[in-house]
Amino acid sequence: MTVLRFILGDQLGRGLSALRDLAPGDVVLMAEVADETVYVPHHKQKIALVLSAMRHFAADLAAEGIEVDYVRLDDPANSGSFTGELARAVACRRPVRVVVTEPGEWRVQRMIEGWETAVGLPVEIRPDDRFLCSRDRFARWAEGRKSLRMEFFYREMRRETGFLMEGGEPAGGRWNFDAENRKSLPAGQRPPPRRRFEPDAITREVLALVAARFPGHFGDLEPFGWAVTRADALEALEHFVEACLPLYGDYQDAMKAGEPFLYHAVLSPYLNLGLLDPGEVCLAAETAWRRGAAPLNAAEGFVRQILGWREYVRGIYWLRMPGYAATNHLGAGRPLPWFYWSGETAMACIAEVVAETRRNAYAHHIQRLMVTGNFALLAGLAPAEVEAWYLAVYADAYDWVELPNTHGMVLHADGGLMASKPYAASGAYIDRMSDYCAGCAYDPAVKTGPRACPFNLLYWNFLMENRPKLSANPRLAMPYRTLDRMTDSRRATIRREAGAFLAALDAGPAAPPAGDQLAMDFGA
Ligand code: FAD
Ligand code: DLZ
Ligand code: SF4
Numbered sequence: 446m447t448v449l450r451f452i453l454g455d456q457l458g459r460g461l462s463a464l465r466d467l468a469p470g471d472v473v474l475m476a477e478v479a480d481e482t483v484y485v486p487h488h489k490q491k492i493a494l495v496l497s498a499m500r501h502f503a504a505d506l507a508a509e510g511i512e513v514d515y516v517r518l519d520d521p522a523n524s525g526s527f528t529g530e531l532a533r534a535v536a537c538r539r540p541v542r543v544v545v546t547e548p549g550e551w552r553v554q555r556m557i558e559g560w561e562t563a564v565g566l567p568v569e570i571r572p573d574d575r576f577l578c579s580r581d582r583f584a585r586w587a588e589g590r591k592s593l594r595m596e597f598f599y600r601e602m603r604r605e606t607g608f609l610m611e612g613g614e615p616a617g618g619r620w621n622f623d624a625e626n627r628k629s630l631p632a633g634q635r636p637p638p639r640r641r642f643e644p645d646a647i648t649r650e651v652l653a654l655v656a657a658r659f660p661g662h663f664g665d666l667e668p669f670g671w672a673v674t675r676a677d678a679l680e681a682l683e684h685f686v687e688a689c690l691p692l693y694g695d696y697q698d699a700m701k702a703g704e705p706f707l708y709h710a711v712l713s714p715y716l717n718l719g720l721l722d723p724g725e726v727c728l729a730a731e732t733a734w735r736r737g738a739a740p741l742n743a744a745e746g747f748v749r750q751i752l753g754w755r756e757y758v759r760g761i762y763w764l765r766m767p768g769y770a771a772t773n774h775l776g777a778g779r780p781l782p783w784f785y786w787s788g789e790t791a792m793a794c795i796a797e798v799v800a801e802t803r804r805n806a807y808a809h810h811i812q813r814l815m816v817t818g819n820f821a822l823l824a825g826l827a828p829a830e831v832e833a834w835y836l837a838v839y840a841d842a843y844d845w846v847e848l849p850n851t852h853g854m855v856l857h858a859d860g861g862l863m864a865s866k867p868y869a870a871s872g873a874y875i876d877r878m879s880d881y882c883a884g885c886a887y888d889p890a891v892k893t894g895p896r897a898c899p900f901n902l903l904y905w906n907f908l909m910e911n912r913p914k915l916s917a918n919p920r921l922a923m924p925y926r927t928l929d930r931m932t933d934s935r936r937a938t939i940r941r942e943a944g945a946f947l948a949a950l951d952a953g954p955a956a957p958p959a960g961d962q963l964a965m966d967f968g969a
Contacts, residue, residue, distance in 0.1 A: 449474055449540035451531060453553070454481065454495045455843060457502040458675075462571035463546040473511055474534045475503050476517035481527035484552075485837040489655050490665035490671065490806040491714075494840055495783055497644075497651040497673040498718050504647070505674075514538070518654060527556060528563055535564045542567040547580075549573075549717075550844040551766040574727065576759060577723055577752055579607060583760030593761065593862060596621070599753030608727050608748050609734070609741075616734075621749070622694060622742035629878055630699040636692075636707050641670030642677045645651035651833040663786060663838055664803050671714065676722035678712075685710045686733050694743035698811050700794075700879035705801040709809045710747065713841035716755070723751050750810075758849040761863060770848060773828055774860035775911055779947070781830040782956035785817065792899060793885035794875050795820060806840035811878065813839075818855035819870055823903035824947060825910070828858040866920040869907055872898030893938050899946055906943035909936065 450463045450473045451507045459857065477499065482492055491564050496518065503515045514537075515525055515532055524530055531543065545854070547570050548554055560568045572579060578586075586601060587593055600620055603609060609616040630636075642653060656666055672678040689708040715721040734744035762769070784790040788799035798812045808817075813835070821831045832851045836842045853863030872889030876882040882889045887898040908915065908928055916925050928936070 447472055447538055447540040448542055448544055449534055450544045453548055454499050455549055455718050457498055462574055463544045463967045472538050473506055473513045475499055476516040476530035478527055480658050485833050488806040489659055489662050490664055490669055491840045493651050493655045493669055494671045497648040500647050501674045522678045546571050547573045567967040576864055578756040580763045584764055587764055595753055597755045598757050602752050608731055608752055609745055610759050617741045623746045625742040626694040626697045626746050628695045630696050630701050636704055637688040639706050640681050642672045643667055648673055664806055670961050675720045678715035682729055686729050690733055690743050691737045694746040697746055699879055700811055702797050702880055705805055717841050717843055761849045762845045762938055773858050777825040778826045778827045781826055781834055782950055785834050791886040794881040797881055799964040802838050814868055822856055822867055822869055823907045828852055828856050866918055872900040893942055902939055902943040902946055905939045
């Protein structure tokens with residue numbers, strides 16, 4: 446009476462719903478499949494991280510005496526797809542039924558819904574309860590609300606979970622300490638070095654596989670220092686809480702050339718793979734605050750990201766998919782410029798963020814939102830192309846979390862479901878929060894002319910171009926008033942220069958040179 450339990454690559458927790466009630470004779474199936482490695486040209490470190498973490502998790506299960514069918518990417522019999530591997534395992538093991546945990550992507554959910562027909566067996570899809578808010582709970586919260594603002598969801602989650610609550614009230618008497626969390630990093634302040642994990646024999650084998658099989662994918666494969674086991678991910682959490690959390694809040698929005706991690710957690714890949722649990726991570730931050738090892742603005746700022754934003758974006762994804770991805774409120778359609786992959790641009794901020802992304806498969810939130818994201822919004826880049834880029838280049842990228850952040854928060858393509866106004870900003874914001882501008886060919890203080898920061902030109906151009914859709918937004922009243930105070934000739938100059946910049950962008954490479962491996966991965 447074998448039950449086949451199919452565990453996907455981002456479901457690597459022993460408490461996973463599909464692993465509960467495991468009985469003798471049951472078989473766990475895990476499969477490295479070509480389809481999952483190429484549906485976008487994932488960063489090489491991301492593929493290595495997923496495959497190595499899968500292999501370590503499978504080894505841990507086997508060490509417990511659990512029967513594991515593990516299919517490697519280079520197995521000659523590997524069919525290359527989840528459905529194909531399930532069919533092979535069913536033919537070989539002859540189970541009575543299949544158990545899975547709901548996946549993190551709509552694309553895979555659709556696939557799983559076809560499995561009963563594909564293999565002729567009952568397929569039980571269990572809820573993924575590794576989140577603090579279930580899909581149903583979020584739908585109940587959203588029901589009947591005109592506006593789905595994260596802030597209100599977050600407060601309800603604080604009350605419900607009790608994190609950072611005291612006697613039914615938020616600790617410190619406030620729900621939100623964001624106003625204290627916008628400092629720029631003082632010159633000379635050096636954030637602590639990050640904990641890196643030396644690749645073991647399993648990881649080294651995976652690194653060789655990835656180097657041989659995905660040479661044209663984006664990103665540097667080595668040095669590779671990610672944790673690939675729960676034990677190491679817990680060590681990374683401990684290091685963050687001790688060394689970084691105390692200043693996490695203060696410098697949450699800061700950016701500094703050469704300091705890609707600052708005081709951020711760098712834990713999202715582990716949370717998303719299932720190596721860490723969001724509840725234990727929030728608890729670690731709360732405990733640090735309660736024992737006086739971190740201030741409240743830091744602990745609250747951190748808990749808000751996980752209990753608030755992370756749960757909220759997942760809720761939005763499952764509430765609104767599949768239609769969500771197809772909206773394009775601002776009608777944006779410009780192809781993604783090639784410099785998103787190459788980093789070859791005179792805009793120092795973008796060059797820096799792309800270079801760090803290539804090196805680390807990581808950029809922190811403000812870099813994603815206010816540099817590459819802000820540019821994509823202002824330049825009217827096509828949502829689907831921007832989303833494919835974000836899904837490919839970061840080690841933590843999965844559709845359920847990447848899509849709402851990009852489509853909703855960055856590109857305003859959902860018409861304001863997630864964010865009450867577009868996160869559009871001129872060069873002054875980037876200059877205030879970073880040191881990027883000091884090394885740039887452009888000047889953030891210059892508004893027009895050859896030295897004008899493109900973010901300045903594009904910001905005002907964006908407001909003019911989207912006036913019919915945005916000018917009634919009360920949160921944009923001030924910039925529209927400023928725009929209206931400009932002379933006609935100034936507005937015309939901005940339109941002309943922004944138009945020339947965008948025309949040059951369109952004339953530049955949008956795709957890699959012919960014959961380039963990345964071009965082949967894109968089917969170009
Ligand atoms: P910290 O800043 O230290 O935050 C702590 C944790 O909070 C993170 O580990 C993460 O789990 C969670 N978190 C913080 N902000 C968000 C958010 N907006 N949405 C969801 N969780 C959040 N995050 C992903 O995990 N995967 C993605 O594919 C992803 N794509 C993004 C795309 C864009 C355009 C933007 C603007 C943000 C995206 N984020 C994504 C959210 C956020 O940028 C990352 O979670 C964060 O940078 C991860 O680094 P960290 O662990 O150092 O985070
Ligand atoms: C991201 C990824 C990659 C690169 N490779 C695999 C794989 O070979 N096998 C697997 O089970 N999962 C992989 N994943 C993660 C899946 O893409 C992820 O589980 C689904 O997209 C559902 O979120
Ligand atoms: Fe970026 Fe403009 Fe600053 Fe250059 S001047 S780094 S383009 S914000």
